[in-house]
Amino acid sequence: MTNRGLEDWLCYLERLHPTAIDMGLDRARLVAQRLGLKRPAPRVVTVTGTNGKGSTCAFISSLLSAQGLKVGVYSSPHLLRYNERVRIDGREASDAALCEAFEVVEQARRETSLTYFEMGTLAAFWLFERAQLDAVVLEVGLGGRLDAVNLVAADVAVVTNIGLDHAEWLGDTRESVGFEKAGIFRSGAPAVCGDSRPPATLLEVADRLPAPLMLRGREFDLAATPGGWRWRGLAADGQPLLLDHLPLLDLPMENAAVALQAYALLDLPWQPDRLSEALASTRIAGRLDRRQIVWRGKRLNLLLDVAHNPHAAEYLACRLAERPVLGRRTAVFGLLTDKDLAGVVGPLLGAIDAWAVAPLPSPRSCTAQQLAQALNERGASVSIWPDVAQAIEAQGTEVTESDEILVFGSFYCVAEALTWLERNAENGGRDIAG
Numbered sequence: 055m056t057n058r059g060l061e062d063w064l065c066y067l068e069r070l071h072p073t074a075i076d077m078g079l080d081r082a083r084l085v086a087q088r089l090g091l092k093r094p095a096p097r098v099v100t101v102t103g104t105n106g107k108g109s110t111c112a113f114i115s116s117l118l119s120a121q122g123l124k125v126g127v128y129s130s131p132h133l134l135r136y137n138e139r140v141r142i143d144g145r146e147a148s149d150a151a152l153c154e155a156f157e158v159v160e161q162a163r164r165e166t167s168l169t170y171f172e173m174g175t176l177a178a179f180w181l182f183e184r185a186q187l188d189a190v191v192l193e194v195g196l197g198g199r200l201d202a203v204n205l206v207a208a209d210v211a212v213v214t215n216i217g218l219d220h221a222e223w224l225g226d227t228r229e230s231v232g233f234e235k236a237g238i239f240r241s242g243a244p245a246v247c248g249d250s251r252p253p254a255t256l257l258e259v260a261d262r263l264p265a266p267l268m269l270r271g272r273e274f275d276l277a278a279t280p281g282g283w284r285w286r287g288l289a290a291d292g293q294p295l296l297l298d299h300l301p302l303l304d305l306p307m308e309n310a311a312v313a314l315q316a317y318a319l320l321d322l323p324w325q326p327d328r329l330s331e332a333l334a335s336t337r338i339a340g341r342l343d344r345r346q347i348v349w350r351g352k353r354l355n356l357l358l359d360v361a362h363n364p365h366a367a368e369y370l371a372c373r374l375a376e377r378p379v380l381g382r383r384t385a386v387f388g389l390l391t392d393k394d395l396a397g398v399v400g401p402l403l404g405a406i407d408a409w410a411v412a413p414l415p416s417p418r419s420c421t422a423q424q425l426a427q428a429l430n431e432r433g434a435s436v437s438i439w440p441d442v443a444q445a446i447e448a449q450g451t452e453v454t455e456s457d458e459i460l461v462f463g464s465f466y467c468v469a470e471a472l473t474w475l476e477r478n479a480e481n482g483g484r485d486i487a488g
Contacts (some may be wrong), residue, residue, distance in 0.1 A: 058485060060149040063156045064136055065169075071169040082172045082202040086179070088162040091205075095184035095190040098206055099291055099316055102194035103214025103234045105366045110214050111191045113305070113313030114337045119144065121322055122331035123188035128178045128203070130171070130195050133340055133469040140178045142185050147178075155180050171195050175202040177461075189320075199237020210316045211238040211245040211265070214309060216252055217365035232256035239265040244290075244319045246274075258473045268315050276311040283307055285314050290321040297326055304342050306369065329432045340468040342373060353455045355379075358471055359462045362389060364397030370462065373399040381406040381456030386445045387425060388414040388467035395420065395428050398463070402438070406460065408435045408452075410445035414466040420436035442470035 058066065092224045099114055101107050111129055118125045124143050132138040140147035147155075155177035159168075168176070175195075182190050192208070194201045216232050232253035241263040247256065250271035260267040268274055274287030285297040293316055303310055310333050319326070337343075343358040361370040374383070385406045389395055411425035422438040429436045439445035442461075449459045461471040 055232045055317050058153060058156075060136065060153055063153055067156070067170045067173050070168050070173065075330070078200050079202065079205060081166050081168055082176060083205055085159065085163045085166055085168060085172075085176055086205055089159065089165075089176065089180060091176070091179050091183065094179045094192075094206060095187040097123075097320055098192065099189070099191035099212060100194065100203060100206065100208035100238050101193045101212040101214065101322075102198040102201075102238055103212070104217035104231065104363065105316065105369065106214040106248070106306055106312075107193050109305045109336075109338050109341050110212060110309040110313050111193050112311050112336050113333060114191050114212075114316055115141075116332040116336045117313060117317040117329060118189050118320075118322075120328050123322075124185070124222045126178075126182040126185060126187045126190040127193075128182075128190065129193040130177070131452060131465050133465060134472055136174075139174060140181060142187070142401040147181060151160065151181060152177065172202045175205075179206070185212075194235075194238065197231075197237070201238075204238050207240045207243070208238060209243060211240065211243065212312060212316050212321050213238075213245070213247045213249065213252070213256065214312055215249040215365065216256065217363065228253040229240065229255045233259065234477070235301040236260065239263055241265060244268060246312055246315045246319070248308060268319070270308075270311065274311065274315040276307060285311050287311075287315045287318050289324070290319050295324065300330055303333060303336075304344065305336060305338065306342070306373075310336075339472065340465070342370075345475060347475060347478075349450055352450070354450050354453065355455070355458045356457055356471070356475075357460045357462075358468050359460070360465050360468050361462050362393050362398065362464050364394055364401070367398045368401045371405055374402070374405045374460070379456065379458045381454055381458075383458045383460060384408045384410070384449045384453060386410050386412070386442060386449055386461045386467070386471065387463045388412050388426065388442055388470075389420050389463045390416060390418045390466070391420050391424075392418060393464075395425070399429060399432065399434075402462075403432055403434060406434070408449075410437050410439055410449050412439045412442045412467075414442070414464055415470070416464075416466050419464075419466070429452070442467055443474045446471060446474055 117125045127141040137146040159176045192203045194203045213235050221474050233255040236256040236259035244266045246268045248270045276285050281299050287295050338360050340360045345356045361367045411422050413419045426436045
């Protein structure tokens with residue numbers, strides 16, 4: 055046994071495999087067999103998609119927990135602490151528990167090389183089995199078919215939506231991405247797709263298995279109502295279900311609709327009031343995450359969002375249009391070089407009055423000069439800062455209490471903002487719902 059702390063383990067895992075990403079299940083499956091891993095819980099929901107995985111997992115977890123079930127959630131990436139990736143019954147896994155799990159996996163892998171994500175996934179599965187959970191919600195890290203999470207056959211497989219991202223691994227067409235994400239489907243097990251127009255490849259995989267497919271706009275859907283929304287879908291036995299008078303949510307209601315359909319297929323109690331309350335109480339850091347703080351005697355209104363690809367940026371732009379601010383909306387922005395910079399900033403140009411750009415603490419970060427050049431070419435007002443913290447402070451100095459600061463882009467950008475909030479908010483920061 056080693057005496058490594060969690061940070062030591064994470065540094066070790068980063069050096070363990072020649073490449074950070076190495077798609078395939080053979081290595082992780084071999085080590086899982088050595089560990090004697092079976093199912094992490096009696097009920098398993100696996101979630102993939104280009105965007106919205108985190109909020110969909112959070113909604114599903116809330117719905118399950120509202121029934122008194124003991125639920126585990128595995129998600130990635132994390133914002134501030136690795137512990138965020140493994141949640142057991144509503145609590146982050148402790149450093150000690152994670153270190154113990156890494157040690158067990160390390161002993162079992164022997165000569166087999168595992169990536170950082172594969173080690174983390176097997177460690178989470180080991181912790182979930184030991185916790186004797188009622189259900190787990192597993193977020194796919196990349197793609198689906200060859201992702202380590204796909205070692206486990208899901209009772210319900212969820213695809214939130216299909217767009218273009220990680221083209222070097224998933225291909226540069228919706229058809230190739232759809233095929234990879236449909237890899238989590240299993241013969242005879244229901245699947246849910248929140249994309250109302252999925253590529254033919256996804257439909258073909260579902261037909262070939264076969265996997266009963268619940269498609270948004272067909273088997274389930276959502277619709278706006280005065281002051282709220284309604285949902286319709288199907289129960290596990292095919293009977294129609296309806297939820298009306300649902301409250302408006304700050305997180306994407308499209309993802310809540312997907313979560314409701316996934317929950318409905320698990321043959322659990324259907325209690326409208328309890329389900330509605332569970333959705334309304336769901337929060338997730340960094341996703342349409344509104345914060346109101348006092349800084350240097352001034353109230354600042356911030357909105358944090360990890361929109362880092364064109365699909366997410368378009369959705370964010372729609373949500374901003376729905377909620378205009380009394381004053382100006384400024385932005386703090388950072389992005390990695392493997393993202394579509396033009397596709398991310400394009401949808402948001404008309405919503406933002408002034409941009410502050412900064413490099414991120416990653417070797418893959420765009421430079422501030424690259425970001426500024428792309429924005430200047432599109433007629434935006436831009437200032438350059440050496441880091442995200444100074445960019446936030448620059449915007450905070452300029453804005454009034456009627457303005458809003460949007461911090462968005464890479465997970466690294468939002469993580470830096472959360473660290474700044476913890477360090478600088480005079481009242482610790484306050485979430486504001488709605």
